[in-house]
Amino acid sequence: MPGKTGWILAVNAGSSSLKLSGFGADGVPVFARTLADTSVADLSRKTLAGVIQCEAYGAGCAPAPCSVGHRIGHGGPLSAPAELTPEVMADVEAAAALAPLHNPPALHMVGLMRALFPDARQFGCFDTAFHARNPVEAVTLP
Secondary structure, X not given: OOOOOOOEEEEEEOXXXXXEEEEOOOOOEEEEEEEEOOOHHHXXXXXXXXXXXXXXXXXXXXXXXXXXXXXXXXXXXXXXXXXXXXXXXXXXXXXXXXXXXXXXHHHHHHHHHHHHOOOOEEEEEEHHHHHOOOOHHHHHOO
């Protein structure tokens, strides 16, 4: 990974797969990995750390990312990407019933990433935020 510092990890935890992408400080993609047919709930920190280190740095020890971005299905009242503070996490957890296949795996990954990279800032990008500014006719007409 160029520079091996200041990199960003993007996480997309779905109902049956996990997609991980790393981006250098310059925004250039440096790895992408999909774990298909994977139950996110069954992933351990050790397994996940091994995948990230292997993809980002080969067999070497990867430095922690400076931030981790998570795709999250439903953000409840959130209409823009946000840092995953305790208040934001409460909104995401409250909305889990509205996206039962997406929010629980995403919440699990947030917890794993916090355990793996305690100093990295965690952010959420919500599908509902993407659709929040749709024109009225797009959300009311079939």
